[in-house]
């Protein structure tokens with residue numbers, strides 16, 4: 634087991650619904666923990682009070698309400714769960730973050746400029762792993778696993794969702810996040826995890842971490 638990292642790294646895994654975010658987040662956490670790092674796996678909506686409310690209202694509230702709720706949850710998530718861990722050198726990996734906020738409520742017809750402005754004060758991740766896959770592949774994955782939310786049942790939204798995620802990744806890159814896009818169409822879950830693992834190790838290596 635190698636030495637514990639002294640620098641927290643904040644990683645966001647984002648992309649269209651059903652692309653493989655949760656699968657990757659779990660696998661990446663295990664790989665980094667096996668390297669000897671302390672890793673905290675989390676997700677948005679968070680398990681905090683605002684996240685729980687947002688999750689409850691996702692299928693019924695309007696886009697503006699959800700945009701404000703999810704952004705409020707993001708601030709609370711950062712202040713109470715993410716930043717305290719980063720401060721102790723933990724690697725934090727979140728399944729969904731700002732990109733989901735820029736995309737999902739845009740699918741609810743909220744103005745993208747407003748969504749960007751709302752998320753402007755929110756800390757960007759050090760590394761965004763932006764997952765993509767061909768639309769028919771995502772659809773097959775969702776059918777096999779089962780849909781979780783109303784967005785996944787709307788076939789028409791999946792193309793816009795992918796396009797909006799590309800824009801969101803570009804925007805976050807412009808705000809200083811290191812962005813790696815992983816096209817998972819022809820990659821096994823292990824291959825996706827191996828690639829993501831390498832990207833995180835590169836970041837740790839650049840920070841001078843001996844366990845990278």
Ligand SMILES: Nc1ncnc2c1ncn2[C@@H]1O[C@H](COP(=O)(O)OP(=O)(O)OP(=O)(O)O)[C@@H](O)[C@H]1O
Pocket residue numbers: 648649650651652653654655656657774775777778781817820821822825
């Ligand atoms: N690279 C891959 N190849 C094949 N199947 C995959 C791959 N990645 C994930 N899957 C499968 O696709 C399904 C959806 O994956 P997962 O639940 O991780 O997606 P998600 O992006 O987290 O979904 P959601 O947006 O609903 O939270 C699961 O059944 C998972 O096993």
Ligand SMILES: Cc1cn([C@H]2C[C@H](O)[C@@H](COP(=O)(O)O)O2)c(=O)[nH]c1=O
Pocket residue numbers: 677678691699703704729730733734735737738781782783784
């Ligand atoms: C962060 C965030 C999330 N959402 C929605 C999208 C999904 O309906 C759920 C999360 O579902 P999962 O299967 O657990 O990934 O939350 C959203 O609408 N806006 C956001 O900013």
